[in-house]
Amino acid sequence: MNEPFDFIEMKVPAKSDYVGVARLTASGLANRMGFSYEEIEDLKVAISEAITNTVKHAYTEEGAGEVTVGFGLYEDRMEVMIADYGDSFNLKSIKENIGPYNEDIPISNMKEGGFGLFLIDALMDKVEITNNNGVIVLMTKYLFENEVGRSDDQVSTTQ
Amino acid sequence: MNLHIDDHKNGDSSILKLSGEIDAYTAPRLKEHLLNLIEENKEVQVDMQQVNYMDSTGLGVFISALKTSKEVDKTFKLINLQDNVYRLFNITGLNEVIDIENTVRGGM
Numbered sequence: 001m002n003e004p005f006d007f008i009e010m011k012v013p014a015k016s017d018y019v020g021v022a023r024l025t026a027s028g029l030a031n032r033m034g035f036s037y038e039e040i041e042d043l044k045v046a047i048s049e050a051i052t053n054t055v056k057h058a059y060t061e062e063g064a065g066e067v068t069v070g071f072g073l074y075e076d077r078m079e080v081m082i083a084d085y086g087d088s089f090n091l092k093s094i095k096e097n098i099g100p101y102n103e104d105i106p107i108s109n110m111k112e113g114g115f116g117l118f119l120i121d122a123l124m125d126k127v128e129i130t131n132n133n134g135v136i137v138l139m140t141k142y143l144f145e146n147e148v149g150r151s152d153d154q155v156s157t158t159q
Numbered sequence: 160m161n162l163h164i165d166d167h168k169n170g171d172s173s174i175l176k177l178s179g180e181i182d183a184y185t186a187p188r189l190k191e192h193l194l195n196l197i198e199e200n201k202e203v204q205v206d207m208q209q210v211n212y213m214d215s216t217g218l219g220v221f222i223s224a225l226k227t228s229k230e231v232d233k234t235f236k237l238i239n240l241q242d243n244v245y246r247l248f249n250i251t252g253l254n255e256v257i258d259i260e261n262t263v264r265g266g267m
Contacts, residue, residue: 016183020160023182023212041212041243048214052183115215115251122250 006073012051014065014084019051022069026080029071033078033143042123043078043141049116050082050137076143077125083136161185162210164192172202178209181217190220197227197235208239217244218253225257236260 010025012018026047030040047069054067065084072079121127126140162185163178173196181189196203205221207213221237228235236258240248245261248254 019183020180024160038243044212045214045247048182052214052216055183115218119215119247119250 008071014067046120046123054084079140173200174204176206180212183216186216202234205237213244
């Protein structure tokens with residue numbers, strides 16, 4: 001496939017300090033592409049969630065690594081790739097924690113984390129996660145949502 | 160990309176006015192402030208009118224606040240959420256457990 005696209009890549013230290021910077025970049029690019037206000041808000045949250053996951057799970061030592069954020073700007077969609085090359089991202093435990101609040105769970109057992117990946121899945125049109133030699137989250141948001149079936153809204157995992 | 164935290168005491172209740180963004184960077188400071196406030200007051204209202212961005216780290220802070228408020232038998236509620244912020248409580252189902260009072264909720 002020889003689809004034309006622009007690619008923007010940024011590398012930030014895996015620290016929470018820089019999540020906002022990546023979010024602002026995403027917002028600028030999405031605005032440039034013509035996404036609506038609401039869609040831009042969705043993208044900001046999804047991208048922040050993915051980077052926050054990396055910052056929290058992949059690196060245990062302070063300042064131990066970097067997160068690479070790549071934006072692919074296509075005519076009909078934005079693809080965002082978030083990659084870390086740390087070695088301790090526990091995909092299994094993260095996936096077990098995914099889901100909306102379940103009313104059967106008493107408040108005292110509610111987890112304070114775990115909504116991140118659930119939100120990414122809810123706010124983006126397509127999400128793929130690969131976990132070999134570091135974790136890569138690839139997520140897509142389409143510009144013209146009405147022309148694209150929403151049935152492919154899913155998280156797929158290859159390990 | 161910062162969060163301003165401002166509290167106003169009114170008898171044994173307190174209003175916490177937030178302004179800015181709640182994310183992984185600002186959430187730890189908010190959590191500490193909010194949990195202390197809940198311990199010290201009978202009722203805490205968090206005014207979110209000036210919060211224009213929040214992600215799941217913010218949800219985490221408010222779940223934590225809810226737990227603490229139940230443990231110490233205090234009241235904790237969120238007021239004046241912007242639509243895009245309220246939406247996250249709605250998607251996750253947390254609007255069912257956290258006391259949220261919205262004057263302008265919008266059609267979500």
